[in-house]
Amino acid sequence: MDSVLADQADRNSMHGLRRRKALGAFYTPDLLSQVLADWGIRQCADIVIEPSFGGCTFLEAISNKLGLLACSSKVKNVFGCDIDIDAFNKLKGIQELGYSESNFHFKDFLKLDCSDIPSKADLVIGNPPYIRHSHFSVEQRQSIETWREKYQVTYDARSSLWVHFVLHSLNFLKENGRLAFVLPGSFLSADYSKNIHETLNFKFSRVLAISLSERIFLEEGAEERSVILLCDGFRAEPNSSGEMHIVNCSSLSEVNNIVKAWPVQDFPFRNFGGLGATSCVESSSIEDFLAVSAALPIKQFGHLASINIGIVTGDTKYFIRTASDWAERGITRDHLRFVVPKVKDIPGIHLTPSQCQRLVDSGVRCLLLDTDAGNLPYPVLHYLNSYDEEKIRNLATFKKRGVWHQPDDHKQPDGFLSFLTHNGPRLIVNSARVNSTNSVHRVFLNLYGRDVGIKLISISLLSSYSQLHAEIIGRICGSGALKLEPKDALRLQLIVPQNIDRAELLSLFSSINRHMKKENFDEQSIRQDVDDFFDRSLNLNGALSRLGVALHRARSSRRGERLLNI
Numbered sequence: 001m002d003s004v005l006a007d008q009a010d011r012n013s014m015h016g017l018r019r020r021k022a023l024g025a026f027y028t029p030d031l032l033s034q035v036l037a038d039w040g041i042r043q044c045a046d047i048v049i050e051p052s053f054g055g056c057t058f059l060e061a062i063s064n065k066l067g068l069l070a071c072s073s074k075v076k077n078v079f080g081c082d083i084d085i086d087a088f089n090k091l092k093g094i095q096e097l098g099y100s101e102s103n104f105h106f107k108d109f110l111k112l113d114c115s116d117i118p119s120k121a122d123l124v125i126g127n128p129p130y131i132r133h134s135h136f137s138v139e140q141r142q143s144i145e146t147w148r149e150k151y152q153v154t155y156d157a158r159s160s161l162w163v164h165f166v167l168h169s170l171n172f173l174k175e176n177g178r179l180a181f182v183l184p185g186s187f188l189s190a191d192y193s194k195n196i197h198e199t200l201n202f203k204f205s206r207v208l209a210i211s212l213s214e215r216i217f218l219e220e221g222a223e224e225r226s227v228i229l230l231c232d233g234f235r236a237e238p239n240s241s242g243e244m245h246i247v248n249c250s251s252l253s254e255v256n257n258i259v260k261a262w263p264v265q266d267f268p269f270r271n272f273g274g275l276g277a278t279s280c281v282e283s284s285s286i287e288d289f290l291a292v293s294a295a296l297p298i299k300q301f302g303h304l305a306s307i308n309i310g311i312v313t314g315d316t317k318y319f320i321r322t323a324s325d326w327a328e329r330g331i332t333r334d335h336l337r338f339v340v341p342k343v344k345d346i347p348g349i350h351l352t353p354s355q356c357q358r359l360v361d362s363g364v365r366c367l368l369l370d371t372d373a374g375n376l377p378y379p380v381l382h383y384l385n386s387y388d389e390e391k392i393r394n395l396a397t398f399k400k401r402g403v404w405h406q407p408d409d410h411k412q413p414d415g416f417l418s419f420l421t422h423n424g425p426r427l428i429v430n431s432a433r434v435n436s437t438n439s440v441h442r443v444f445l446n447l448y449g450r451d452v453g454i455k456l457i458s459i460s461l462l463s464s465y466s467q468l469h470a471e472i473i474g475r476i477c478g479s480g481a482l483k484l485e486p487k488d489a490l491r492l493q494l495i496v497p498q499n500i501d502r503a504e505l506l507s508l509f510s511s512i513n514r515h516m517k518k519e520n521f522d523e524q525s526i527r528q529d530v531d532d533f534f535d536r537s538l539n540l541n542g543a544l545s546r547l548g549v550a551l552h553r554a555r556s557s558r559r560g561e562r563l564l565n566i
């Protein structure tokens, strides 16, 4: 019995959501556990393990399936683990299902050994805890370290707890065994999952990952998207890689049909090689997007520019202040330099010197301490001397640069790209020739990009086409915002016509910039203007407006405003 982890979980727990977050305890809807159990169990004699049985939803589904197979009412072959005492109380309450209580261990699954189960398993099934690496408790870290040493596993150290569960499950499977798990969206989107894909592909003859747009844990208080993972044909000594299908699916009600169709040779479900699998964009819209892409003059952002993060100060509040803050400290403008503040403070798509001045005058925190000059006056020296010496010695960011108080790399990007947005990304043209911190991405055009021109790129990014692409490839944060890392932004596709009416482009750029500077501007009508511009330039017969409808649906779904149910 692993009381340490359970105690820890209980100590952390307080009540309700916090307790459940500490345990990763969000229980699977019955419909889904049933689909997995129906697929996973093949016969009465199957040995089944549920590594974290929590709310017993899988145990109920397993019992239903065994009933359908007309198995004996005493269930001897199902085993499980959990560190939450509530799970065992729940188990007691479903005794009529015939489970043998001694098969269930009050134990950390990572400490469950093959010798705790009478033989290797035909199926490991469940919904493991989705606890992020950064949220591991001390006990969780210790347990993982012991497990890693015992099994000599290699995996990305930033992995969430579900990764360890997936890998440990493999130790329990017999030849031709199955794995059926409900996992978070990070199974498809996180960099640390790539290793897991390789391992699963290698260890199983076939793998199906169903990416579900419908958020099935919303009612449970968790905003995670889900991936349903089915792995078939476990091979202890594989000699070749298996096959992996990734399927996009809008609603829970479709999952059963997909699972049933899977063994069929010509798997009929949409599979775009994983494109958009973790997005909220419907499969039919991804298809439309691909069709439109084939007919348009498209360039990837990465062909036109390099994109990287802005300067990292190491302590923004210390280095960047408002004009009046600096004045109070006696530090004058010749020792300050404008840097782009938070992107929300810059309306529009064009940053000019006069706008920078307005931001300074209106008290926005946008002035960076500039200590480049040889002879620093007393107020600057006094300010620098007041800084915590231990931080100066130990902060990794400070150690990386020559002079700890000189974070500026003096670059002048052509534009700034917002990367964490409620709607979609926006490219701000940098006519002020200023630098930025890492609150925005910096865009540096190459020769091709200069040829195309920053204003056309900025306008093109606002089209329904590129905004939908951002939805397809971007990462959805828990809050429902859309995030684009520089490497995602480089993949963004833009419409770049060969011949455009430059006068019309410049007038559209000014008009959009004016509109976007207004509070509560109408994003949809601005996007419509951009779509119309490309429609006219390329005779597209309204193709972009149709993508606009798909974009609207995807955004609503991402923000949790409406669940898709097609």
Ligand SMILES: C[S@@+](CC[C@H](N)C(=O)[O-])C[C@H]1O[C@@H](n2cnc3c(N)ncnc32)[C@H](O)[C@@H]1O
Residues within 6 Å of the ligand: 023, 024, 025, 026, 027, 028, 051, 052, 053, 054, 055, 056, 057, 058, 081, 082, 083, 084, 087, 107, 108, 109, 110, 126, 127, 128, 129, 130
């Ligand atoms: C997402 S819930 C799933 C519960 C159940 N499988 C279901 O879908 O209804 C995760 C469960 O993992 C349990 N858990 C967390 N850490 C664990 C560990 N190290 N070993 C075993 N169970 C654990 C939690 O107590 C919780 O019951």
